[in-house]
Amino acid sequence: MGTSEAVEILSVDTCWELLRSTTVGRLAVQTANGPDIFPINIAVDGGTLVFRSAEGTKVSAALNGPVAVEADGRDPDADHAWSVVVKGHTQRIHKSEEVLATVDIPLVPWHKGEKPLFLRVQARQVTGRRFPIAGPEAWWTPLSEAPLTAED
Template sequence: MDIGSGAVTVMTADDCWARLTATSLGRIAVSAAGQIDIFPVNYVVDEHHTLLFRTAPGTKLLELAINDRVAFEVDDHDADAAWSIVVKGRAERVEKQGEIDRAEQLGLAPWIPTLKYRWVRIHADEITGRQFDRQPEPERF
C-alpha cells in the first residue's frame, strides 16, 4: 500500500511477534467505568506468544479486574523506517505459582526501583502492524 510518496507495509503476525520480542517497552490501554487510561510498561514475550508485565497494586490492576479487554501498542524507528504494532486481547493476572515461577525465569525487571510482585499476561486476539519507510515529505505546494 502506498500513501503519498512513502511506502506503508502491512506486517505479518510473525513479523509483529519478532519485533515485539526484540523490544521491551510498550503502552497498555485499559478502560473501566467509561474512563480510558494508558500506561507505559516494560514487558516480555513468552514462548506462547503472550505478553507479560509486572506491576504493583494500583489503577492498572483495578481497571483490569473490572474490564479485562486491553490494547497494547509498541512502536520504534531508525533512520530508514518506523513501525507500529497493536495487540488487542484480554489481560489476566498470573496467580498460579508454577506460572509465576516460569514468568520469573524470563528475566523481566522493573525500570524503576519499585517492588512489583503482580504478573499480568495479555492474550492476543488480534495483532496488527505496519512499517513505514522514512522519506522526506513530498512537495506540498
Template structure:
C-alpha cells in the same frame, strides 16, 4: 560476531558508548560490521562503546551513518524530544506486517504502551513487557489500573513501535485481547524466571498480568532507497545521487 574479548568494566561505559552499543544491537551488527561501514577498525568501535573516548565530529558522522541514525541521537541531544518530529519521507509507503513478523519485531522484551480503562476513563501507560509463550507479560503494582483491569478480565490494547528519525520510517505492532492476573504460584514463578529485567519504574510491582492476544496486527512505513528498503518502482534505474 563479538567474542569473549568483549569483557569490560560497565562503569567505564559512557552515555555515547551505551547508545552506540544499543543501536548496534538493534540493527544486529557486530563490531566488524560497523567498522566496515564506518571505515574504522573493530577494536576502535569497541573502544568507543567501552572506554569513554571523545571521537572527533568527522568520525561521529561516519559512525552515525554506519548505524543508520544521526549524531544528535548518538550524543543524546534528542533524548528528551518527542519522536516523529522529522519530515515525512519522499514517496513513503505503508504496508501491513504479518502476524509472524509482528512477534519477531517484539523481540522478546522491551518497552511499549498499554491502553486500559482507568478510574477517569481511557488511559495509555508505558510499560516494560516480556513475551512468554505467545502472551505479553507485565509486572505491575497490585493497585494499578492495569491490575484492576486484568482482575476483571477486560480487554486491553498493547502497542510497540520503532522509529527511524533519520529516514522518517518505522513500524508499529498492535495486540488486542483479554488481560488476566496470574495468581497460581507455579505459573508466577515460571513467568518471573523468564522475565528479562525488572520494571523501570522501580520496586513494588510484583503482580503478574498477561495479555492473551486475539488480534495481532502491524504496519510499516518505508521510504524507497532508505537503508533496508529497496527503491520504489519509479526510482528503478535512477542514479543513487538522485534518490
C-alpha cells in the same frame, strides 16, 4: 506515494518478532474516569505479553475489561519505523509454577517501585505496520516559517 513510501502491513509472526525486540509498550485500558494509557515494560512469552505491576487503577482496569498494548520501534539502518498493537484481555499469573517460569523471562521494569504482580495479556488480535520515516521537509508548509508568537 511511491512504492518506497508505502506502508507495509505486517504478518502476525513479524509482529511477534518485533515485540520480542523491545521492552517498552503502552497499555490502554478503560477506567471509571474514561480511557487511560500506562507505560509498561513487556516481554513476549509464547503468544502472550507479560508485564509486572502493583495493585492500582492500571491492574484493576486491565483485569476487568479489554486491553490494547502498543509498542513501536525504529530500524535506523533502513530508516523505517514500526508499530504493533495487541488487543485482548489480561490475566493475573497465580500458579507458582507459572510465576516461576515467568521469572526467567527478561522482564526488567524501569521503575524501581515494588511490582509483585505478574500479568499476562492474552492476544485476541495482533496487527502491525512498518513505514519509511519522513524527514522534516515532508511536512513543510508556508506556515512552517510563520512566527510562533503574535507580535503586539
